[in-house]
Amino acid sequence: MNLFSLSAWRHRLLRYYPLVALSLTVGITALLLVTLAALPPLGEVGNPSHNLVSLKYIEDGLGDTGALNIVAGMILDYRAFDTFGEACVLFTATCAIIILLRSDTPDAYDTMLHQMEEPHTNIILQSVSFLLVGIMLVFGCYVIANGHLSPGGGFSGGSILGAALILYVNSYGIRRASHFINFTIYRRLVSFSLLFYAAFKGYSFFMGANHLPSGIPLGKPGDLLSAGLILPLNIAVGCVVAGTVYAIYVLFSQGEMR
Amino acid sequence: MYLEMALLLYLIVAAVTVFLRQRLLDAVIIYASYSVVLSAVWLLLLAPDLAITEAAVATGISGVLFFVVLKRIQAMDAEHSLDEEV
Amino acid sequence: MWLYLRENYYQITAMFLFGIGLSALLLDRNLVKKLIGLNICNSGIYLFLAAQGYIRGGAVPIVADGVQLYINPVPTGLILTGIVISVSVTAFALALVVRLYKRYQTLDIDELSKLVVKEGM
Numbered sequence: 001m002n003l004f005s006l007s008a009w010r011h012r013l014l015r016y017y018p019l020v021a022l023s024l025t026v027g028i029t030a031l032l033l034v035t036l037a038a039l040p041p042l043g044e045v046g047n048p049s050h051n052l053v054s055l056k057y058i059e060d061g062l063g064d065t066g067a068l069n070i071v072a073g074m075i076l077d078y079r080a081f082d083t084f085g086e087a088c089v090l091f092t093a094t095c096a097i098i099i100l101l102r103s104d105t106p107d108a109y110d111t112m113l114h115q116m117e118e119p120h121t122n123i124i125l126q127s128v129s130f131l132l133v134g135i136m137l138v139f140g141c142y143v144i145a146n147g148h149l150s151p152g153g154g155f156s157g158g159s160i161l162g163a164a165l166i167l168y169v170n171s172y173g174i175r176r177a178s179h180f181i182n183f184t185i186y187r188r189l190v191s192f193s194l195l196f197y198a199a200f201k202g203y204s205f206f207m208g209a210n211h212l213p214s215g216i217p218l219g220k221p222g223d224l225l226s227a228g229l230i231l232p233l234n235i236a237v238g239c240v241v242a243g244t245v246y247a248i249y250v251l252f253s254q255g256e257m258r
Numbered sequence: 259m260y261l262e263m264a265l266l267l268y269l270i271v272a273a274v275t276v277f278l279r280q281r282l283l284d285a286v287i288i289y290a291s292y293s294v295v296l297s298a299v300w301l302l303l304l305a306p307d308l309a310i311t312e313a314a315v316a317t318g319i320s321g322v323l324f325f326v327v328l329k330r331i332q333a334m335d336a337e338h339s340l341d342e343e344v
Numbered sequence: 345m346w347l348y349l350r351e352n353y354y355q356i357t358a359m360f361l362f363g364i365g366l367s368a369l370l371l372d373r374n375l376v377k378k379l380i381g382l383n384i385c386n387s388g389i390y391l392f393l394a395a396q397g398y399i400r401g402g403a404v405p406i407v408a409d410g411v412q413l414y415i416n417p418v419p420t421g422l423i424l425t426g427i428v429i430s431v432s433v434t435a436f437a438l439a440l441v442v443r444l445y446k447r448y449q450t451l452d453i454d455e456l457s458k459l460v461v462k463e464g465m
Contacts, residue, residue: 045399057417071420155428249323270361296391308394
C-alpha cells in the first residue's frame, strides 16, 4: 500500500484543502469566542477557577513547604513528581536530537564546518562577552538559588546559564569551551541531577501522598537556606536545563557534541 | 487598561505579520519581539515567574534555536549551489 | 449572555492568537513558519489560562506581610511546565526540519511531498 501516491479524485479533493482549512479555523475560532460569552468577568474573587485547590496552596503553602514563593513551593514540593517528568522530557528531547542530527556519512557541510570553526577573532564580540559572560553566570546562579524566595527558579536560571555558555561558545569557539563543558561532563551532570531528583522525590510515586516531610528542617522562611528540599531540587533542575540548552545549541550548530 | 489593550493588540498584529513576511529571518525576529511583549503581559497578569521564564526560555532559547537552524539551512544552500556549479 | 465580553479582552486575544496560530499551522507551506505557528497557538492557550488565574486587586503569589489576597498560583505552575515543554518540542521539530532539508533541499511542504512521491516511498 503506497501511502503518498494520490489517485485522481484525491488530487481533486486536495485542491479544496486551503478552503476547508480556512473554514475549519474560522469555525473553531468562532466556537471559542461563543464559549467565551459564558465566562465570568476577568479578575473577580468569586470566579469558579479560584476554588479550594488554590486556597489550599496559598494558605498552607508557607507552613508545609517553607518557601515564600508559592509557585516554587507548588511545583517543587506538592507537585514535584510532575516537574521531574518535565526535566526528563528535556533530557529525552536532547537524546532524540542527538540521534536525528547524527550524520551517517560525513558530507561536505560537516567538513566545511570544521574548517570555518577556528579561530574566532571577532574583537568586538570577544570583549563584550568577556564582560558579559561572568555577569550572566552570576545572575543565573542568583536566580536559581533564590527560586524559593523570589520569582525565578531552576528553569529560568538554568536557561540564563545556558545562554551565557552559548555566548561564550559563539565568541571564543567550541574548542576553548570544551575545556570546561563537553559531552562527557554534560552527560554526567544531567544524569547525576536527574538521578538525584529521582532519588529524593521518586518516593511520592510509591507512597501516593501529595506531600511528605523530607526530614530536612524547613528553617526560617526568607532565609537562603530554608524550605527543605526545594533549593537542592532547584539546583538540580537548573543543571539539567543549562546542560540541555547548551547541548541543543551545540548540536544544531556543530552537528554533534564532542 | 489602555496599556494592556495596546500590548494585546501588538500581540495579534505581530502574530499576523509573522505569516505575511516572506523572509524567514524577518518572521523569526518578529516572533522574538512577540515573546518579549508576551513576557510584559505576564507581568501585568501578576505572574513574574512566568515573565522571567518566558523572557529567558521562549525568547532567548527559542529565538537562538530558530536562528541557528536558519544559519545551517543557509550554509547547506550555499554548499548545494556550489555542487551544482561544479 | 454577552454581558462580560467587553471585560474579557485577555481571553478574546487568546482565542484570536489560537486561531491565527492554527491557520498558520494548516495553511502556511513553510515548515519553519508552521513551527512558529505552533508556538503562537501554545502562547494563546497560556494567555487564556493565565487570565483565568488573575484576580483584580490581588498580589503576586509571594508571601509578604499584610497581604490579604493573592492571585491563583495554579495556572502559573501549569504554564511554567508548558513553556519549557513547548521549547523542547520546538527543538525536536527543528531537528526533524534540518534532517528533511539535508535530504530534499526544500522547506516547502508541497514540494516535499512531491519529492517523496517521486522517490516512491
